[in-house]
Amino acid sequence: MATAPVDKDSHLYLVDASAYIFRAFHALPPLTRASDDLPIGAVSGFCNMLFKLLEDLKGDERPTHFACIFDKSSITFRNDLYDQYKANRSEPPEELRPQFPLVRRAAEAFAAHAIEKEGFEADDLIATYARQAEAKGARVTIVSSDKDLMQLVSDQVVMLDTMKNKTLGRDAVFEKFGVGPEKVVDIQSLAGDSVDNVPGAPGIGVKTAAQLLDTYGDLETLLERAEEIKQPKRRQTLIDNADLIRISKQLVTLKDDVPLDVPLEDLAVQDPDPDTLISFLEEMEFRTITRRVREMMELEGAIETAQPTADPIDRSKYICIRDFAELEEWVARATKQGFVAVDTETDSLDSIAANLVGVSLALSPNEACYIPLAHVDPDSAGDGDMFGADPPRQIRMADALRALKPMLENPSVLKIGQNIKYDLSIFATHKVNVAPIDDTMLLSYVLNAGKHNHGMDTLSERYLEHKTIPFKEIAGTGKSQKTFDQIALDKATEYAAEDADITLRLWQVFKPQLRTEKVTTVYETLERPLVPVLAKMEQEGIKVDRDHLSRLSSDFSQRMAALEADAYEQAGREFNIGSPKQLGEILFDEMALEGGKKTKTGAWQTDADVLEGLAAEGHALPRTIVDWRGLSKLRSTYTEALQAAINPKTGRVHTSFSMAVAQTGRLSSTDPNLQNIPVRTEEGRKIREAFIADEGNVLVSADYSQIELRILAHIADIDALKNAFRDGLDIHAMTASEMFGVPIEGMDPMVRRQAKAINFGIIYGISGFGLARQLGIPQGEASEYIKTYFKRFPGIRAYMDETKAFAKENGFVTTAYGRKINLSGIKSKGPQRSFAERQAINAPIQGSAADIIKRAMIRMPEALAKAGLSARMLLQVHDELVFECPEKEADALIDTVKATMQGAAGPALELSVPLVVDARAASNWAEAH
Numbered sequence: 001m002a003t004a005p006v007d008k009d010s011h012l013y014l015v016d017a018s019a020y021i022f023r024a025f026h027a028l029p030p031l032t033r034a035s036d037d038l039p040i041g042a043v044s045g046f047c048n049m050l051f052k053l054l055e056d057l058k059g060d061e062r063p064t065h066f067a068c069i070f071d072k073s074s075i076t077f078r079n080d081l082y083d084q085y086k087a088n089r090s091e092p093p094e095e096l097r098p099q100f101p102l103v104r105r106a107a108e109a110f111a112a113h114a115i116e117k118e119g120f121e122a123d124d125l126i127a128t129y130a131r132q133a134e135a136k137g138a139r140v141t142i143v144s145s146d147k148d149l150m151q152l153v154s155d156q157v158v159m160l161d162t163m164k165n166k167t168l169g170r171d172a173v174f175e176k177f178g179v180g181p182e183k184v185v186d187i188q189s190l191a192g193d194s195v196d197n198v199p200g201a202p203g204i205g206v207k208t209a210a211q212l213l214d215t216y217g218d219l220e221t222l223l224e225r226a227e228e229i230k231q232p233k234r235r236q237t238l239i240d241n242a243d244l245i246r247i248s249k250q251l252v253t254l255k256d257d258v259p260l261d262v263p264l265e266d267l268a269v270q271d272p273d274p275d276t277l278i279s280f281l282e283e284m285e286f287r288t289i290t291r292r293v294r295e296m297m298e299l300e301g302a303i304e305t306a307q308p309t310a311d312p313i314d315r316s317k318y319i320c321i322r323d324f325a326e327l328e329e330w331v332a333r334a335t336k337q338g339f340v341a342v343d344t345e346t347d348s349l350d351s352i353a354a355n356l357v358g359v360s361l362a363l364s365p366n367e368a369c370y371i372p373l374a375h376v377d378p379d380s381a382g383d384g385d386m387f388g389a390d391p392p393r394q395i396r397m398a399d400a401l402r403a404l405k406p407m408l409e410n411p412s413v414l415k416i417g418q419n420i421k422y423d424l425s426i427f428a429t430h431k432v433n434v435a436p437i438d439d440t441m442l443l444s445y446v447l448n449a450g451k452h453n454h455g456m457d458t459l460s461e462r463y464l465e466h467k468t469i470p471f472k473e474i475a476g477t478g479k480s481q482k483t484f485d486q487i488a489l490d491k492a493t494e495y496a497a498e499d500a501d502i503t504l505r506l507w508q509v510f511k512p513q514l515r516t517e518k519v520t521t522v523y524e525t526l527e528r529p530l531v532p533v534l535a536k537m538e539q540e541g542i543k544v545d546r547d548h549l550s551r552l553s554s555d556f557s558q559r560m561a562a563l564e565a566d567a568y569e570q571a572g573r574e575f576n577i578g579s580p581k582q583l584g585e586i587l588f589d590e591m592a593l594e595g596g597k598k599t600k601t602g603a604w605q606t607d608a609d610v611l612e613g614l615a616a617e618g619h620a621l622p623r624t625i626v627d628w629r630g631l632s633k634l635r636s637t638y639t640e641a642l643q644a645a646i647n648p649k650t651g652r653v654h655t656s657f658s659m660a661v662a663q664t665g666r667l668s669s670t671d672p673n674l675q676n677i678p679v680r681t682e683e684g685r686k687i688r689e690a691f692i693a694d695e696g697n698v699l700v701s702a703d704y705s706q707i708e709l710r711i712l713a714h715i716a717d718i719d720a721l722k723n724a725f726r727d728g729l730d731i732h733a734m735t736a737s738e739m740f741g742v743p744i745e746g747m748d749p750m751v752r753r754q755a756k757a758i759n760f761g762i763i764y765g766i767s768g769f770g771l772a773r774q775l776g777i778p779q780g781e782a783s784e785y786i787k788t789y790f791k792r793f794p795g796i797r798a799y800m801d802e803t804k805a806f807a808k809e810n811g812f813v814t815t816a817y818g819r820k821i822n823l824s825g826i827k828s829k830g831p832q833r834s835f836a837e838r839q840a841i842n843a844p845i846q847g848s849a850a851d852i853i854k855r856a857m858i859r860m861p862e863a864l865a866k867a868g869l870s871a872r873m874l875l876q877v878h879d880e881l882v883f884e885c886p887e888k889e890a891d892a893l894i895d896t897v898k899a900t901m902q903g904a905a906g907p908a909l910e911l912s913v914p915l916v917v918d919a920r921a922a923s924n925w926a927e928a929h
Contacts, residue, residue, distance in 0.1 A: 003265050005265060006136045008137035010064045010133065010138035012129065012133040012264075013053075013065070014069055014126045014130060014143065015050070015053075015069065015144075016069060016123070016126060016144030016149065017107060017122065018069070018071040020045075020143070020162075021046060022092075022096075023145075024041070025041060025093070028042075028044070031044055034285055040286075042099045043106055043284060046106055047286060050068075051293065065133070065264070067114075068112045068114050069115050069122040069126050071116065071121055072120070077255075084197050085198070085251055097834075098825070099832075102828075106284075109280040113266075113267050117258060117261060124254055126142055126149060126152070127149075128257060130142065130152050130256070131256040132264045134156045134157055142157065145168065147184075147188075150184050151185050151254060178210030185252055185253050186219040187209045190212065191206045193252070195598070199241070200248050201237050202241065203233070219249060223242050226239050274297050278293060278297075283452075291461070313464070313505075315494045315498060318369065318497035320369070320371075320492075321371045322393050324400075327400060330361060334363060340416065341362035341500045341504035342360070342416065342420075343423065343496065343499045344426045346484065351422050356373060356374065362497070362500035365501065366501065369497055370496040370497045372492060373395065373397045375391060376486060408433075408434045409434065415436070415437050415438070416437070416504060418459075420439045420531060421538075424532060424535040438528070439528065439531060440456075440506040441455075442523065442528065446527055447510060449663040449819070450822030456499065456506075460502050463506060464506070471495070474494075475487060526665070526817065526819070526855065529858045530854055538655065541653055541655075542875060543694055543884075544645075544652065544653050546643055546646060548692075552639045552687065552690065556632075556635040557635065559631055563628040563631070564628065566624050567621060567624045567628065570620045571586045571590075571621055580606045583604075585604065586621070587622065588604045589604075591621070595610075606625075608629075630683075638672075645672045653672065653674070657876065663821050664850055665847045665850040665851055665854070666846065688926035693884050696886060698884070698928075699883065700882070700893055700920070701882050701919065702880065702883070702901060703917065703918050704852075705918055706731060707849045707853075709759055710911070711911075713725060715816065715848075717799075721735075725913040733752050735759055739758075740755075740788075754775055758785055762796060764842050765837065768780070768786055771786065800841050803840050807823050807837070811824075823843075848909075849879065852909075856900055856904035857873065860897070863896055867892060869893055881901070891921075894921065898917045898919050
């Protein structure tokens with residue numbers, strides 16, 4: 001720990017970290033870590049604030065001493081003075097709790113001392129350090145905008161609001177309170193604070209308090225001479241509440257003599273350890289700030305730029321191939337070598353709508369080329385006007401594909417790509433069936449799921465120490481952004497060939513690790529063979545009835561208009577129904593509903609939880625708003641967006657399946673997302689009715705029945721659950737019978753519902769609080785349900801304990817097929833560890849289910865062909881597969897699909913419970929499900 005004396009030349013910075021966490025959380029949009037969905041928005045805001053602060057503080061403003069001050073707990077000495085202190089404050093939001101320990105780690109990674117002390121608030125520690133530094137003649141800057149700290153402002157102490165980039169001195173205090181810093185405590189003692197439940201004097205606000213103090217000088221004099229006040233109500237308030245006002249003064253006065261565990265001199269600024277800081281930022285997957293920190297440290301000489309083992313990337317060695325004979329030479333060399341990195345350049349990210357612009361190849365590090373095929377920019381020095389001359393000389397598309405096709409389809413030549421599913425789709429439109437393949441994105445995914453994302457830019461920086469050319473650097477941004485066919489060939493060659501070069505280098509890094517990390521089987525049997533299956537599904541797409549969506553959108557609009565009219569009547573006036581601010585003012589200011597809470601910005605909270613709570617109390621307006629918001633989201637996300645997503649050439653919607661996002665192995669769906677369409681609501685079913693089969697065809701939906709519960713019964717070895725599944729019993733009714741001792745016959749549906757909630761909740765590590773909210777029962781009752789569940793099924797508790805212990809020891813868990821799921825927070829403390837423990841419990845179950853349906857999908861094309869069926873697999877939605885087939889094939893398809901899916905677990909798993917698949921045919925998706 002660095003130590004330096006504090007004197008008149010010193011400048012101490014104290015960051016009010018606890019307040020900043022909440023402010024960043026509420027001010028910034030939600031953000032989760034891509035690899036595991038861990039909430040990290042407040043951590044991101046804190047890191048960016050800290051980095052900017054340290055970067056900006058140069059010259060005279062550079063601190064000599066620096067610390068981030070945190071609240072240790074919610075209970076302090078003030079609760080002994082007044083048991084209602086901060087009693088109105090609710091528990092931190094569930095998404096914020098795991099972030100508290102991460103922010104402390106962030107402060108430590110930046111070498112900013114993280115200070116806290118049991119029994120005292122962060123403000124008391126700030127006051128103590130500030131007064132000590134001030135006494136030694138030092139300057140102090142408190143990084144906060146919290147009004148409670150304004151009592152500390154002096155000629156040597158200022159506050160810094162980083163959100164507004166504004167320094168707050170005496171003038172700002174006077175503007176806020178109408179008095180100087182010396183009287184802020186008196187003002188707060190009179191005005192009280194509803195947020196912290198400081199009582200003050202009822203009916204006296206800041207403005208009135210300032211007037212009274214201006215007349216009487218200070219609080220004690222005011223209270224002693226209260227009988228002289230002319231206004232009867234004000235006079236009586238002060239007389240009646242004198243004791244509460246004095247208690248309020250004790251509550252708001254910051255304690256500036258806290259016994260410090262870390263002396264002031266030990267807060268001396270020190271440079272962060274590069275490895276520690278960059279490792280933390282990479283763990284959080286903060287790409288931008290990681291790059292900025294790395295660049296700054298390299299510039300300052302704190303770290304040396306590491307070079308990969310292969311030759312450093314040299315873009316000057318890339319070549320542009322515009323001669324057919326030269327292309328043939330490259331193809332021959334790739335064929336002889338037996339492997340080649342391949343990448344396509346197109347004019348769109350949509351693989352169905354995109355046009356092929358060029359192809360890049362790499363044979364070895366720095367030996368890469370670009371083959372332009374459809375550029376329209378003239379052959380100039382590289383920055384010519386595309387409208388001023390003929391297109392550049394290029395090999396004709398048909399000729400180039402004729403040369404490439406034999407090599408791309410040659411079974412003895414391995415084609416290596418990054419997210420090669422996209423490239424397969426592009427080549428397929430030109431009747432080129434690329435095989436065999438390797439995918440560096442998927443190699444990274446099976447090796448490092450949960451550690452970081454698997455995009456090329458991230459992988460290049462992390463494993464090759466190389467920053468790729470940003471697309472915007474060659475194409476521009478905004479409305480003036482060019483498509484790739486408009487890029488000059490010199491720039492296009494550097495960009496495209498670099499992609500192929502990096503892909504080859506990443507393959508050389510990752511491929512040997514499969515064996516050492518024991519995930520070869522996962523890659524070879526679950527990920528790689530699924531690529532062409534998904535590419536084919538994306539090309540097929542699914543037909544959507546535009547007229548049905550249009551009618552549904554119109555219906556939603558009419559219902560929204562009716563709800564809007566109801567809202568105006570209930571509110572007593574018109575307002576912007578989509579404005580949370582205006583809604584909050586109506587609910588809590590004008591209608592004076594109880595239970596309102598404000599954000600740090602002073603606006604009322606009106607999120608779904610708040611409105612649902614008010615609606616449950618019988619208030620009409622909140623229920624109306626909830627219903628309006630629900631319809632608005634369905635309309636914008638589905639009925640309107642799906643119409644826009646219909647491909648004009650095919651008349652179908654072509655979603656894209658993301659293979660390397662969810663760390664459990666689950667697929668996700670984007671552009672558009674077809675996996676989150678509500679299935680249990682009437683509106684959701686109406687949206688699914690828009691997904692239809694071609695004339696003469698039907699859709700078939702096949703869905704695993706309770707697959708995750710079956711996997712839990714198997715891996716936790718629960719005889720009662722296994723027997724119930726084998727006997728085909730209602731698993732939720734059986735669970736209720738076991739837990740509550742009631743017969744299955746004639747069971748109350750509410751009892752079954754409770755057991756169902758627990759069955760599925762247990763898989764996700766549900767807490768008593770979470771179950772209570774879900775069932776609408778007291779938390780104590782919900783906790784008793786969970787205890788009873790574990791008593792009746794002790795094997796589940798044993799599975800959970802063993803899984804958590806394994807995760808803590810190894811840092812990961814595995815699925816039944818050996819997929820590794822890394823859990824970065826499992827060895828930390830506090831809420832982050834709780835989050836990771838819930839992941840550890842659920843990941844092997846959800847991941848095994850994801851692996852099983854992947855095995856089914858991989859085996860499906862062969863099964864359909866063997867049965868002589870022309871059916872096409874269109875969609876995968878978690879545990880469900882959707883097919884389209886001629887109506888006359890429906891029964892045979894259902895038999896084939898059920899047999900394939902039910903046998904997908906295979907002998908490697910040897911499931912001790914049967915897999916059951918429900919399947920049905922209909923003209924639309926809603927009726928087939």
